[in-house]
Structure formats: C-alpha cells, structure tokens
Amino acid sequence: MPEPLSLLLPVWAGDRPDFLADAFRSTVDEQTRRPDQVVIVRDGPVDARLAARIDELAAASPVPVEIVALERNVGLGPALDAGLEACAHPIVARMDADDISLPHRFAVQLPIIEAGADLVGSGLIEFGDHGGEELGRRTPPTDPAGIAARARFADPFNHPTVVYRRDLVRSVGGYTDFALMEDYLLWAKLIIAGARVANVAEPLVKYRVGAGAYARRGGLAQLRAELAIQRRFRRLGFTTRAQYVRNVLVRGGYRLVPVGLRRMAYRSLIAGYGAGDRARRPTRRGGAG
Incomplete structure (x- = not known):
C-alpha cells in the first residue's frame, strides 16, 4: 500500500x-x-x-x-x-x-x-x-x-x-x-x-x-572530525581494531595531503565514482567523504 x-x-x-x-x-x-x-x-x-x-x-x-x-x-x-x-x-x-x-x-x-x-x-x-x-x-x-x-x-x-x-x-x-x-x-x-x-x-x-570542496575536505577541522568518527565507530563495535587503524591511516592521511592528491584519492578510493564519470573538476562543500 x-x-x-x-x-x-x-x-x-x-x-x-x-x-x-x-x-x-x-x-x-x-x-x-x-x-x-x-x-x-x-x-x-x-x-x-x-x-x-x-x-x-x-x-x-x-x-x-x-x-x-x-x-x-x-x-x-x-x-x-x-x-x-x-x-x-x-x-x-x-x-x-x-x-x-x-x-x-x-x-x-x-x-x-x-x-x-x-x-x-x-x-x-x-x-x-x-x-x-x-x-x-x-x-x-x-x-x-x-x-x-x-x-x-x-x-x-x-x-x-x-x-x-x-x-x-x-x-x-x-x-x-x-x-x-x-x-x-x-x-x-x-x-x-x-x-x-x-x-x-x-x-x-x-x-x-562549487569551488573549494576538495580544499574543505582537508585541514585540521576535517582531521579532528575524522579521528572522532573513527573513535566512535570503534567504541560502538562498528569497526574492528584493524579497520580502525586502516581508517585512521588512510582517511586521516587523506585529510592532510595536498588538494590535488586529495582529489585523486577521493575519486578513486572514497566516493565510489561510477564508470560514467568523466573525471572533470567537481568541487563543493565538505561532508562525510
């Protein structure tokens, strides 16, 4: 119904x-x-x-x-x-x-x-x-x-x-x-x-x-948010210890690399871009990415 x-x-x-x-x-x-x-x-x-x-x-x-x-x-x-x-x-x-x-x-x-x-x-x-x-x-x-x-x-x-x-x-x-x-x-x-x-x-x-999204996905504020969510996931039992370590290293490191590398990492590892992606220049506000 x-x-x-x-x-x-x-x-x-x-x-x-x-x-x-x-x-x-x-x-x-x-x-x-x-x-x-x-x-x-x-x-x-x-x-x-x-x-x-x-x-x-x-x-x-x-x-x-x-x-x-x-x-x-x-x-x-x-x-x-x-x-x-x-x-x-x-x-x-x-x-x-x-x-x-x-x-x-x-x-x-x-x-x-x-x-x-x-x-x-x-x-x-x-x-x-x-x-x-x-x-x-x-x-x-x-x-x-x-x-x-x-x-x-x-x-x-x-x-x-x-x-x-x-x-x-x-x-x-x-x-x-x-x-x-x-x-x-x-x-x-x-x-x-x-x-x-x-x-x-x-x-x-x-x-x-819009302009600046990959820049906003990095920096100390995003790193603090990333570490906080990974700690919360671990306390909830949502991730294993190995997953926690991987996420802190990979996702935490992603927040600190230069914008050009961050863009490549986001598109290849994190965001799940489909085959139709033409690898142009998407930029916007930050978020859970």
Missing part, C-alpha cells in the same frame, strides 16, 4: 534563493509521485531575499509546507533532528537546498521502502554551479552486504538522496551534533540496529558542486 512521505529540507544563510527554488520545485512540483508534506528547517537567521523565497515557495506549494524556524544556526545535525520532529509521516526523504531531484525519484525509491526497506539511497550526478554540464557520477553499493562492508571504510550513502523510516532514525538517537560526519554516524547506528538498507545505482539526484 502507498505510504505518505515527508520531505525534509534544511536551509541556512549561505543558501541561494534561486538554487533553493530549483531544489524545491524539482522535489515537489515536478515529481511523478509527490511528497505529502514538506518540512523546511530554517537553520538560524537568513537575509530578506532568502526568507521571502521560502515564504513564496510555501505559499505556492501543491502540498502542505511547515517551516521550522530556529533562532540560531545550530548546524546540520541538530537542524535535521528538529525537522524530524515536525515530519508528520512515517517515511522521510532528504533533500539539500541546492540540488535537483529527477522527476521519478520518489516513484523509484518509495516502492522499495514500502516493500520493507528502512533506508534507501541512490546514485547521483554531479553538476557545476554554472550550467548543467555533468561533471561525474557517484554510484553506491546496492546490496545490503556491500553497503555494510563499504560502511566500515567510507560513507555508503549519498546523503541528499536518502529516504528512510522516521521512527527507526529517531530510535537510534537521530543525527545528533556530530559536525561534518552526522550522516555517516547515523548510517552506522542504523546498520548496527539491524536496519534493512538498500541503494539504487541509478542517479536520482543531481548534486551541485
């Missing part, structure tokens, strides 16, 4: 109004199977143009929109947890404020959830800020065993593509405030809890990339 869907979309002061409009319309108005509710989390104050665009999108939306306005910028994890509390439906889909969903995204993913999965992601297409040229593709592992194995070394899901069971996510504590790695930690907790996981290899989201 079809189940209702809430769309969870965080927005913060750094987002562009035109990109937000494209993200919203592609994931709501243009879907062949639309969400039944949209929850926009405004993570702290935004300027007048962005606030006006949020209000315009909510007013014109073909489905109900709830705006969760946080008084201060709390970061992605806590903002998503606040948004989850406002999601009225048992299935939740994630979307970022500068990406684009393909029209059949939910028509593909929701039947998999309705058939018994708890968490479903997909492949994605990277494209640049200026124009829609494809820059590369990330193809995740698709079967549960492959996802579980991948998760011990790298994030097995493309976060902006995922659809999941709200109550299961809340039962493991949600995202929490684990900056730069909140999604990766959540997937690990779900796998430990026995979640039924899946990915669709087909790219269902276009992921916007």
Whole structure:
C-alpha cells in the first residue's frame, strides 16, 4: 500500500534563493509521485531575499509546507533532528537546498521502502554551479552486504538522496551534533540496529558542486572530525581494531595531503565514482567523504 512521505529540507544563510527554488520545485512540483508534506528547517537567521523565497515557495506549494524556524544556526545535525520532529509521516526523504531531484525519484525509491526497506539511497550526478554540464557520477553499493562492508571504510550513502523510516532514525538517537560526519554516524547506528538498507545505482539526484570542496575536505577541522568518527565507530563495535587503524591511516592521511592528491584519492578510493564519470573538476562543500 502507498505510504505518505515527508520531505525534509534544511536551509541556512549561505543558501541561494534561486538554487533553493530549483531544489524545491524539482522535489515537489515536478515529481511523478509527490511528497505529502514538506518540512523546511530554517537553520538560524537568513537575509530578506532568502526568507521571502521560502515564504513564496510555501505559499505556492501543491502540498502542505511547515517551516521550522530556529533562532540560531545550530548546524546540520541538530537542524535535521528538529525537522524530524515536525515530519508528520512515517517515511522521510532528504533533500539539500541546492540540488535537483529527477522527476521519478520518489516513484523509484518509495516502492522499495514500502516493500520493507528502512533506508534507501541512490546514485547521483554531479553538476557545476554554472550550467548543467555533468561533471561525474557517484554510484553506491546496492546490496545490503556491500553497503555494510563499504560502511566500515567510507560513507555508503549519498546523503541528499536518502529516504528512510522516521521512527527507526529517531530510535537510534537521530543525527545528533556530530559536525561534518552526522550522516555517516547515523548510517552506522542504523546498520548496527539491524536496519534493512538498500541503494539504487541509478542517479536520482543531481548534486551541485562549487569551488573549494576538495580544499574543505582537508585541514585540521576535517582531521579532528575524522579521528572522532573513527573513535566512535570503534567504541560502538562498528569497526574492528584493524579497520580502525586502516581508517585512521588512510582517511586521516587523506585529510592532510595536498588538494590535488586529495582529489585523486577521493575519486578513486572514497566516493565510489561510477564508470560514467568523466573525471572533470567537481568541487563543493565538505561532508562525510
């Protein structure tokens, strides 16, 4: 039986109004199977143009929109947890404020959830800020065993593509405030809890990339986040001692090498680029990569 869907979309002061409009319309108005509710989390104050665009999108939306306005910028994890509390439906889909969903995204993913999965992601297409040229593709592992194995070394899901069971996510504590790695930690907790996981290899989201992403994946802040997530995984029993040592050496070292080498390592070892990748110049904000 079809189940209702809430769309969870965080927005913060750094987002562009035109990109937000494209993200919203592609994931709501243009879907062949639309969400039944949209929850926009405004993570702290935004300027007048962005606030006006949020209000315009909510007013014109073909489905109900709830705006969760946080008084201060709390970061992605806590903002998503606040948004989850406002999601009225048992299935939740994630979307970022500068990406684009393909029209059949939910028509593909929701039947998999309705058939018994708890968490479903997909492949994605990277494209640049200026124009829609494809820059590369990330193809995740698709079967549960492959996802579980991948998760011990790298994030097995493309976060902006995922659809999941709200109550299961809340039962493991949600995202929490684990900056730069909140999604990766959540997937690990779900796998430990026995979640039924899946990915669709087909790219269902276009992921916007901008200047500086490989630079932002390195540096001391990213190294500290990397070491913290590896320590947490070890305490949870998610990784073995050997896996912990490997990850600290390989992933920790990746945070410290020059940007050119980091780009090569990310594409060949960590991100899971598919055969369709043309090895151009994707660059964007950091994350669990």
